[in-house]
Amino acid sequence: MRHVVRRGAGPRGGWMVRAQFSPWTGEFTDPAREHSYRIDRLPDQIRSTRNMFLLGALVTLGFIVSDLRFLETPHFANAAVIRASVILVCLVSAAATRRITSPWGLSLLFSGWSSAAVLSVVLMMLSRTDQAVFAIILLPAVLYLATPPSLKLAILTGAGGSIILTSSFLMVRTNGLPVLEVALGIAFFNIVLSFTAWRIDHHARLQWAAAREAHEARDVVLQSQRLLEQTFMAVPLPLLITDIETGRILRFNEAGVHYFGGPPEDFGITTVMQIYSDTNSRRGFLDQLARNGRVTNFETKIRLGHGEVRSVLLASAFTEVDGRPCLISAVMDITDRLQAEQKVRHAATHDPLTGLSNRAAFQAHLEAAIRRSSAATGMVVLLLVDLDALKDVNDTLGHDAGDALLVETARRLERLGGEIGTVARLGGDEFVVLLPRQAATQAARALGEAILRDFRQPLAYGERHLTTKASIGIAACPSADYAPGELMKDADLALYSAKQQGRNRVVLYHPDMRRTINERITVHRDLVDAVSHRTIFPYYQPKISLTSGRLTGLEALMRWQERPGVIRTPDHFMTAFDDPELAALTGDLMLRQIARDARDWCAAGHDFGRIAFNLAPAQLANPDLAAHLLAILAEEGVDPRLFDVEVTETVFLGRNSERVAAVLDELYAAGMRVALDDFGTGYAALIHLKQLPIDAVKIDRSFVADIQTDTFDAAIVCAVIELGRNLGLRVIAEGVETTGHARFLRARGCEYAQGYLYARPMPATDLLAFLDGETESKAAARVQALSD
Template sequence: MDDGRLNSLTGEFVEPIREQVFRSQRFGELVRHARVLFLLAGLLNALFLFSDWRFEGQMHFFEAIYARGAVIAVSLACAAVVARAMSFRAVQRIIIVWQWITAVGVAVLVQSRSDIALFVVLLLPAIYYLVVPVSFRWSVASGVLCSLLMLVGYLGVPPQSDTALGLALAVLMLNAALILVLVRNNRQSRLEWVATQDQKAAREVLSQSERLLERTFMAVPIPLLITELESGRILRYNAAGVSYFGGEPHEFGIQSVWQIYADLGARRVFLERLIRDGSVTNFETKIRLGNGELRSVLVAATFIEIDSEACLVSGVIDITDRLAAEQKIRYAASHDALTGLTNRAAFQAQLDATIREARTRPGAIFLLLVDLDGLKDVNDTLGHAAGDALLVETARRLERLAGERAVVARLGGDEFVILLRGAISLEEAQALSQAIIADFRHPLVYQDRSLSTKASIGLAACPNADYAPGELMKDADLALYAAKQEGRNRAVLYAPAMRRAMNERISLNRSLANAVAGNEITPYYQPKVSLITGQLMGFEALMRWKRSTTQVLQPQSFLTAFEDPELALLMGDTMLRQVARDVRKWLDQGYPVGRVAVNLSPAQFTHRDLANQILELLAAERVTPSHFDVEITETVFLGRNSDFVAPILGQLHSAGMNLALDDFGTGYAALTHLKQLPIDTIKIDRSFVQDTESDSFDAAIVCTVIELGKNLGMCVVAEGVETVGQARFLRERGCEVAQGFLYARPMPAAATAEFLARETRDTAAARVCDLWGR
């Protein structure tokens, strides 16, 4: 223990505040000590008073009686007063007064030199030093004063003793010894007090720790258990544990913690790990609650010792809901939310694993890529709820038809895929494809309405175990593309020629993109002539690919490129820009250009802002829309973006451009389009015009179309007119305008300018004369 806090001379604390605390904590004991001292002094002096009567009649008798009486009186008075003292200083003042008065009185008494006088001379200073509870300085002061008074009283009365000097030296030595003892006692009492305070503080800290531990144990929101290691007997539960297990263990007949484990094997593993490592964390297992419910938990445990008995403190975290949520997340990550089928990412992983497995376990692998035709129409007419119902029904049908041997997945939108694996032949895969096609002919009933849909299927077989999954998907996609190109509602088996055709399309598109950048896409113009007046009515701008100085390709050579929306728009913009520049140039030269027709492909209508793009381009080239016609075929209404067609054409027509329906009669729903769109011109396809003179059936069709156009107030243009006889036939039937080799073949801009330069009234009259045979 550190005693540097004590004064080495006095044995008291160096710090006044600490000394004051020491005294204040012992104040009650000090008062009791002082009262006992005073009462004992009064009692002893009273007894000595009776003894003093035997000296009656002797010298100093009355002085002794008065002195003894004074000591008694002062002792009793101090005993009464000290009980009301409120501080150490007050008690000390009372004690000091008693000491000094007592010392004077006893000094008077020792003058008698009785048998015990010498004993009192030595005893009273010792009492003052060792018994009287005052501070060190007052103990020394009172002891020294008492010793002096005793010597004066004992030696001050004649006759002088021969031992006076020896007695004085003895008293001096006694004071020195008593001071040392006083210092030792002061030091010892304070050290004991410090030790007692440290023990109290330690006990208080321990008590607080125990209370804190208990409150923490009970307040922890997860179940905590304290159990014996060997028997597993449950010693304590916290509040969360009682709540979690549904009550105290004994209520359910549970005596051991091992009884709540649902899996004995898990309990054995838990104990082995605990004994090996000394503690266990995040041990996942299942336990049984008081009501018998099974829950998944994480258990953490460590050793503790209670009364020399090895015990465990364990914490339990319920993860049942978390595991269920993780399961839902895993399910959601691998399944389509609408249909419940495997989604694209999970299917791709499964396909990869299936092909890897085929390297060690040979077997056939087939992919059926199924595209649902007509989903957009259902969404547009009946709403997306109906479309969702159709998708769910499609998933149900595919699972039923494919059976447990297959994996059915939804890739997204209206695309599904079926993976067939194992002992299955190509014939069986094809039979499944046809079964799907046949089943989908049966409509789905949704809210008393029949939803009719069809399916297109691309079928691909994995040729070998080293084939890449992505390549197999690409094969099925190419087969699906072929099924759609052939008219949909059918299944097509992949053939290597499809990949070659795809590579050719890619190469063609790349070449065309370079052609656009190299200004190789150029317009050729074919004139349109009035069959009534012979005058030039305008031109049709026809796209040409000037691949070299000697090779000029017509659109039939690169029709597949127009299926790419971006490339189609790029070629269309290039074509229209060049046509606008040519028209601007001819107008500036004063030529009677008329209206120039430009063709728009179905792919261009995938851009909702197509009309604005065209009008902005014309404005940039300083030509008005009234100089142009827009020619479309009926195929623009059959694409996925057919909803955009009518608004785009309406905007162009409002801006001043005429609308012409090209190849009329060769499509699907021409009459509906004539009614719904602001069509200005009908163009009769050349396939009907060619044989009008020899084929009565074609002649009847042409006559019907001309009559229809006249009744609807539309201009009728006949394409492919090559002979005067054809022109006469058309004119006689009421056709107003003709276009074909009879008047000119399609020609580049320079030749067109020369053609315009030759155009006069005489040329128009000559054309009329030719029709009349003059």
């Protein structure tokens, strides 16, 4: 069993001593601990052993001097020799201690000396020297207690020496002595000495263990303090220690000094209250500290040494400095993070080019404004602004110029409407102005007109001056429960109407606009179905020569069979062709059917002249249109020279006018002829007749209807006929319904007519009968009718 000794911590706190000893030797059971104990004790034991050797020599010399009383006795000489030998052994042993370097060497030296001491006493007893009697008790006590290197050696030398000495004494002095009593007494004396030696050794070991653990504890504390100090100074995060009661700044680590701009005292700052930019923030910090016993992620602003204010997060905990309660605080600068977050939030709600609110932010403003509105305070009003010429600027001057125009537009809108409402950029060339409550539509219209006037002022861009126009749609929220999306649709419909009316104008929303657009959507959807079900097909209307009365050609007119027995003309669905894709689909479907009909009529030997078909403006946006149309005719196996294309004057006014000219040139080169439809409605410039491959103009039916009674219409028709003759163009009059119309036109030099007078538009099956009825006599009858 191991003997364990524990010393508990005292009231002031001490180190717990735990030492395990061998029950037989009294040594530490841990070999490493035992070795450390012996090494630590070796210098002291060497010194004590050396002193004991010298003292032994001195005492023995005293014995020699004392023995001089017995100089005349027969045994004096023997005792003197033995004692001189002991003195010599003591001196040699004392000298030898200076060369001892290990506990083992000291034990060996002590064993040699004790053996010599015991031997000398035995020799003196054998020589029957009376002075040796007391050594039976004294020498074992010396061997037990005179700092032997180990308890085990003390017991071995003490008990062994005592046994040898007692045995020698009893062998010499047996007369009259009770041997058993002497032996028991000596044995008891050895037991007492052994226990005393154990107690001394055990106490020394406990003291050593306690001192060792205290030393180790101090080392740990010092090491921890050094580590904490190094950590405190090396942490890259600013740290500071402050007195809780006074707020005085006690220490900054290196990162703190660097962050602060230098030691606080260099700036006359001694307390944390001088660092806080807001004293209320300091109180909030202390309140959190009082509630939770610590502070984490406390956001505040502090002022650095050079005066800069930074946003930080503080984390603090209690500590002690020289017995005073203090706080250690970590400072994390979050200024850059907050600025980055602000930039992200700004980017999420603002247009990066103009700095105005973007669509998402405007949507939030609009929803909030509608919620706050009421009948008493007035409804919100929306102005949707669309630039009319941004694409032209981008295409001609580059996107840098377009961006400059957008930025200037935003600046002007902000100047005109920013003080009374919210200005935002929805994207592209579209802006919006949201007027708050108590805004009337009259005020919104006035603002819209002011915007248009301001936009007429040119913008300097390099050496150029940019001008722009805008279309503006205005809508008012009718009630507080009106959906924001519906209000945007209303404004968009008003904007669309402004564009349809010629752009550069302000239009107020009217409920009829929504009905109109719903009808457009319905027609568009139905027409898409019509294309897929092939219920779109051509009707043909003949063109007649007013001079010969003969058939000179046909015009293919689109028809849509909406349902059985109901056939619609283009007037009912023309708006659907604003969709380029749908215009292309219907155009391809029509052209294929026209080509097949022409192929069949040619195969049947009919002479029908040339067939004219119309191209929608949306189709002409395709730069490959000519190649596409010619490919369809090639697939159907018909000659392009059998066809004319008709285009309206509006195709020359759009952004794709140059592209239109290229398409028409390519078709003309393939053998097709080009006619300008609805000529005289006032859109085209005469320059187009010169620059484009046009060989015919068609007078719109609106001028022909009243030529006999309306002098203005008659004058226009006459002017167009004269213009065509002078330019070498064929002139075709549409809407000829009476003989009077035909006579008037023929008399003024118009060569061709098309209208109900000669034939209504008819399907291909009915046209066969018409073609079969075309004879020279019929042509002559037509001419004769105009002469009567």
